[in-house]
Amino acid sequence: MTFTHAGDFSTRPTLQGHFGMSASTHWLATAAAQAVLERGGNAFDAAAASGFVLHVVEPHLNGPGGDMTGLFVTAEDPSAPKVLMGQGPAPAAATLQHYRDLGLDRVPGAGALAAAVPAAVDAWLLLLRDHGTWPVADVLAFAIDYAANGYPAVPRIPASIRTVEKLFTEHWPTSAEQWMPGGKIPEDYATLTNRDYAQVLRELVAAGAQEDTHYDQVEAARREWRTGRVAQTAAEFLKTPHRHSDGGDYPGVITNADFAGVSASYEEPATVDFRGYTIAKTGPWGQGPVLLQALKILEGFDDARLDPGSQLGAHTILEALKLAMADRDTYYADGEVPAETLLSAEYAAGRRELIGEHASAEFRPGDIAGVAKVLPPLHEPDPHTGSSYGAGEPTVSREGEARGDTCHVDVVDQWGNMVSATPSGGWLQSSPTIPGLGFPLGTRLQMTWLDPAHPTALAAGKRPRTTLSPTLVLKDGEPIMALGTPGGDQQDQWQLLFLLRYLVGGHSPQQAIDAPALHTSSMPASFWPRSWQPAAAVVEDRLGEELIAGLQRRGHRITRSGDWSLGRISCVTRDPQTGRLSAAANPRGAQGYAAGR
Template sequence: MAASTHWMATGAAQSVLERGGNAFDAAAAAGFVLHVVEPHLNGPGGDMVAIIAPVQRDVPEIVVGQGPAPRGASIEAFAAMGMTEAPAAGALAAAVPAAVESWLSILEEHGTWELADVLVYAIDYARNGIPCSPKLAGVIETMAPHFREHWPTSAAVWLTDGVPSEGDLIRNPAYAAVLEQLAETAAAESRVAGIRRARDLWRGPIAESIAAFVATPHRHSDGIDRAGVITARDFAELTVPREAPLVRKFRGVDVVKAGFWSSGPVLLQALGILDVVGESGSIDPSTVEGIHNITEAMKLAMADRDAYYGDAYGVPEFVRDHLLSPEYCADRARLITGEASAGFRPGAVPGHRPFIPPAATPDRTGSIGTGEPTVARNGETRGDTCHVDVVDRWGNFVSATPSGGWLQSSPAIPGLGFCLGTRLQMTWLDPAAPSALMPGRRPRTTLSPTMLMADGAPVVALGTPGGDQQDQWQLLYLLRTVVGGYAPQEAIDAPMFHTTAVTSSFWPRVRSERGLVVEDRVGSDVVDGLRERGHDVTVSSGWSLGRLSMVGRDPSNGMLCGAANPRGGLGYAAGR
């Protein structure tokens, strides 16, 4: 079973499974296809965080595909350039790309197919074309003047025949050539040795081409032409480590997430808070009281994220254990009242001072290409990251969230057909911040896949794009399926909502203290009730929030299931 944010990626994954490949072969094939079919939402120059569960392992493992800041990216270096915050577009915003390395490392360790066979789907689509979606056409149209004036190498990739319209074929022969080169390099050796040679090619000649190009000044989000600082050495030193996951039991299900360098623990904290709230109040996402309590719990968990999460100094074990402890969650739950809270309210961790992030006003706007292409404050979906879930006949699971390196991030590298990402915009140029910019350290990422286990076996892989909304929308899925008894597709289809009373991880870093965005299908009575409780409610169109997908397996009989997002008409689940 495979499910993803784009039907062509799902189709590639399912084809691999039908032809005998395992979940890791299938997920990697889908991942490279996503680079081609959703280039406005992810790319080879971006990031990828995954949870994988090989059947021979007792516990799932986290694939840490969030690259670090380059050696030349530091608070002091950026300050010397006159910068007071990390840029939101241009090569200075780029972490070391880890998406391609992550997929190749998964294939090397757990795949069964030759690299050329995995890449053939993406090569074909890049070489022969994919139908342009409405969102992709809109992004290219928006960026076209910027490409022509400031990023001509991007114009050479995306404006070869002018601005494309919906349904036009989009080709990327330069990226097809890169993939063909990787495949040909790998074919000269055995399967594992070939993948290692492909990785050497990526971090060698390809990395040198990237570093040489971005060293030339180009337009950044602040309107100034600046050179990037990423080097071939940064690529050569990149590792994609594996980590043990964080796990919280919720109503009999073990919820598996990445560590405090991600936003994953937010979901675990919110579940801990709501487990207490649910003893006396509603946590039903369809009621006024339930939406209110869920929103307030998420605001508390997100405040802790901004105050304590990060990789800049590492999160001490004591802090991690304290934030996830039942006692702490119970204390946080007692802060929830019948009224919408205002203000930034992180909890107290003994011996640690919370970081209080400055937040811009909600009306702050950015220049072209800035921020993450995610859900706007008014609920309009502009696009976002990608996601893919796979489970195979043997019970191997993958939940992966690729992102970054979208076509509006920075100029396309000549001859390669892709650009770098913008993950450093999530860092602060303040050494007191737990997510401060520091060479060699990972920025705190929003990428947050999820896996569920029961009786020691994985049973569900799920996730969604959406920046700071990822764990908010996944929380609703869990409450509806684990507590409410919804079927997976029913839970994905149900009205979604999220709070904007969190410090945005992306430029312009806004925070709306009582902000709440809901799909209009919740009903006018619910909207009125939320406003009576003090929430600043923005009503979005009925099918606009959330892009979840999932796959599942019943360990007792091997039966598989899958579900995907209907919003936007591109998500798809397939299997047999």
């Protein structure tokens, strides 16, 4: 069938070819990935080069002090997708008692107390070591060039700096020095540099320059990152107290040993089958299975009820997402999770019965035999909580202004290697920029609770339940699509709309990206101050007055976000039978692009 808002409309064509395709949230990252493919590199070389470029050109959305999760398949073993795990854990001294002794009831959203051990750089290097072919120097050359010689500041960079200007000038002078050259907020598209980070990357290259093999060369770069100047400088700098988002001044707790003790890794994905396709996600230590649960709930409805562009479809999708999110916030964690039950057809059938004609304003996790149900705190928004910065990844404000969150990159090559990766964290507004390194640490620990009974309670060595959520789609044991988006709590919600429109509704990839979006915010936010908004939903106005009014009549508390504001999806595809490739990217914000031939 054909869903609403399809027709012949798209802002740009879905690219098609046979050689290689790249798509990302920034045109320079896409260009770097495609340049690698054109020069004989594979998808893993290309994705790594693109990932390091994103650290430089989208510093308000990710950084080397942050995290990354990926999904990939190799041409040699196409039926076996793997998770690339670049989510670091809490440092050894990040204990509940320490944070409670500071008078905190939530982990702050900005400041080094919210920093997990950085693992994004190590994850990219691990992927390069095991599946790439290019030398470290060649992969990092693109990022080094932009950091040393300059890149254009997309408008969201100055806008992000503007929101934290007072914080920088009064409390984080090292950040003001890096991000406000000459004491001024840069103009849109002004040329910015990050020469300190360029030097960090040169040191990674130099660490392995004398090694004989590709493996040893990359391993030397990984050791340098985890045990060299970066770890030593960061740990020493963060001993000095600095302002956090709750208004308090505290030192960080991360140490040299924390850096040295953390390594990226590979894991098996969580998967479900939906309408003849296999969808692969990270495990429930992240939010990825939210998409899988929502698909299983929706699978029991007729196709017509899966259309996000119809009133009944939009309502049904929002209600399914609330149920999946409630399970996320009750059961998901880095630990024992009843994933088999949560993803089963029987469990989904019971959840499906809860979807009525009107919007639910309740928090409704399921009941699982033998598993304790510990609910998260349900704080409604308080405009007087803390300061105006450090709120994590709020993608849309009430006025409809798009704000920063995360990055994404997808690559497929001529041999059939495919990568989907979502780097994030370590934003320029996360914590003070570390002198000599050019970047701050991330704030992923804000996704933990300070309640020892909750599965996602803060604990040393435990990964926070990340929102980073790339996706792979397989058909008959062969990968056909890699996709993802920034967006925090919205990542799997927007990807759900895309997949329904593409797999069920007859949209092309670009049409599915361009179609108007919506999402629920009726769950405890993953980001500080962790409020929830019962029955709330955010919509793009392009969904139409009739649909929006219908949702309101059903009890949804609607926030309009403007016509083009929700979602930054990109994707690449491959037809296993013909080798035909395609790619598409988000037009919102005029920043994401696809390239290929």
